[in-house]
Amino acid sequence: MSIKSIIQDMRGEFGSMSRRGFEVKSAYRMKSRSQRVVQDSPVGAIHALKQSCWANLPPELLRDVLMRIEASEDTWPPRKNVVACAGVCRSWREIMIEIVKSPEVSCKLTFPISLKQPGPRDFLFQCYIKRNRSSQIYYLYLGLNRASTDDGKFLLAARKCRRPTYTDYIISLNSDDVSKGSSTFIGKLRSNFLGTKFTIYDAQPPHTGVKVTKCRSTRLVNLRQVSPRVPAGNYAIAHISYELNVLGSRGPRRMQCVMDAIPASAVEPGGVAPTQTEFLLSSLDNFPSLPFFRSKSMRTESFLSGNLSGESEGRLVLRNKAPRWHEQLQCWCLNFNGRVTVASVKNFQLVASPENEAAGSEHENVILQFGKVGKDIFTMDYQYPISAFQAFAICLSSFDTKIACE
Known part of the structure; x- marks a missing residue:
C-alpha cells in the first residue's frame, strides 16, 4: 500500500x-x-x-x-x-x-515552533520577504523561486506601527491577523526615535533563566486580568545598532547585532545555541493574549541603554560584512552568490567574527544575508545559530528609515 x-x-x-x-x-x-x-x-x-x-x-x-x-x-x-x-x-x-x-538536524521547517529554533549548520535556509506598501505588512515565505505563481510556504508576517517616539513591528504566525491580541502573536521589533537602535522581543522566554523586561504586574487583556505568573512577553533576545553617519557622506550602512539569547561559543565547532522545543502554554490560542503593555513611566530609552556595547561579553555579536569598492562599476559590492540582483542600501550580510579580525575577509561565515531582488521583494537566507524569527526581525530593522545613517 x-x-x-x-x-x-x-x-x-x-x-x-x-x-x-x-x-x-x-x-x-x-x-x-x-x-x-x-x-x-x-x-x-x-x-x-x-x-x-x-x-x-x-x-x-x-x-x-x-x-x-x-x-x-x-x-x-x-x-x-x-x-x-x-x-x-x-x-x-x-x-x-x-x-x-x-x-x-532535519534541515526542514515543519511545526510553528521550528521558526523559533536555530537553522541548519551546513547551509543557508533560502527565504524571501514580500512588502505591501499600502498596508505596511511584510510577509516571510520559504521558497526558492520568487517568480513562481506559488507564493511558497508562508512562515511569518509583520505589521509596521508608527508611534510618536518609536516604531513597532508586530510579528505573527497568521498573515490575516497581525496584532498584539492575535492568537498567533509571537514577538515584536521596536526602534528608537532615530531608527538607529532596535530591540527584538520574544513573547516567551527563549531559555531558562531569561529576565523579563519590567512591566505592569497585571495586564488588562481582552477585557480580563491575566496572572503575572503566566510567562508574558517583553523578553529581550537581541539588540541591533546602526552606526551614525556623522560626516554625512553617502555609503553602506554599518550595523551590529548583539544576540542576548545566544552565546558567542555557538558559532564554534561543537557550539550549542538554546533551542525551544515547545510553546510554554498549552496552546497557541492562549499565549498571545499577553501583548506588550508598558507602564506610562517606561519609554524607549529604558530598553535601548547599556545593551549594545558594554554588556555584550559572552554573547554572540553579528556585524555586517564590509563591502568592497568596485572601481569599474563605481559602487560598493558584496558576493551574494546570485541571491541579490538589485543594488540597495538595505542589502547586508551578517558574520560572526572577532573585532581584531580583518573585516571583509573571504573566510567569514555568513550567518544571515538580506537583499533586494525586485520591487518590494527581498531574499532572506539564514543558518545556525539564529532562527527564522530572529532573522526576520533583524531584516525588518533594515526597512526602517535611518536619516542619521545615510
Whole structure:
C-alpha cells in the first residue's frame, strides 16, 4: 500500500468518525435535561474512536507508518501531511514530535515552533520577504523561486506601527491577523526615535533563566486580568545598532547585532545555541493574549541603554560584512552568490567574527544575508545559530528609515 493511499484511508476513517460524533451530539440534544446531566460525556464518540482501525494500530506499526510519511514528504506543500498526522490525537502527536527533528538536524521547517529554533549548520535556509506598501505588512515565505505563481510556504508576517517616539513591528504566525491580541502573536521589533537602535522581543522566554523586561504586574487583556505568573512577553533576545553617519557622506550602512539569547561559543565547532522545543502554554490560542503593555513611566530609552556595547561579553555579536569598492562599476559590492540582483542600501550580510579580525575577509561565515531582488521583494537566507524569527526581525530593522545613517 502506498503512502498516498494510507493518508487517504486515514482521512476517510476520521471523516466518518467526525460524522458519527456529530450524530451522537445531535442525539444528546434530543434527550431531557436530567439525562444530559447523567450522561455528560460523549460516550458514542469515544466508541467511534476505538472502532477506527488507525486508532487500534500497534505502537510499533504506527511508528513505522509515521516514519515513512515523515521521510517521504520533504518539501511543502506535501509536508502538510506530517502536520496533519500530528493533529490526529495525542499518541500520534507524541510520536510525530519525536520523529520530526529540529531544523538544525532535519534541515526542514515543519511545526510553528521550528521558526523559533536555530537553522541548519551546513547551509543557508533560502527565504524571501514580500512588502505591501499600502498596508505596511511584510510577509516571510520559504521558497526558492520568487517568480513562481506559488507564493511558497508562508512562515511569518509583520505589521509596521508608527508611534510618536518609536516604531513597532508586530510579528505573527497568521498573515490575516497581525496584532498584539492575535492568537498567533509571537514577538515584536521596536526602534528608537532615530531608527538607529532596535530591540527584538520574544513573547516567551527563549531559555531558562531569561529576565523579563519590567512591566505592569497585571495586564488588562481582552477585557480580563491575566496572572503575572503566566510567562508574558517583553523578553529581550537581541539588540541591533546602526552606526551614525556623522560626516554625512553617502555609503553602506554599518550595523551590529548583539544576540542576548545566544552565546558567542555557538558559532564554534561543537557550539550549542538554546533551542525551544515547545510553546510554554498549552496552546497557541492562549499565549498571545499577553501583548506588550508598558507602564506610562517606561519609554524607549529604558530598553535601548547599556545593551549594545558594554554588556555584550559572552554573547554572540553579528556585524555586517564590509563591502568592497568596485572601481569599474563605481559602487560598493558584496558576493551574494546570485541571491541579490538589485543594488540597495538595505542589502547586508551578517558574520560572526572577532573585532581584531580583518573585516571583509573571504573566510567569514555568513550567518544571515538580506537583499533586494525586485520591487518590494527581498531574499532572506539564514543558518545556525539564529532562527527564522530572529532573522526576520533583524531584516525588518533594515526597512526602517535611518536619516542619521545615510
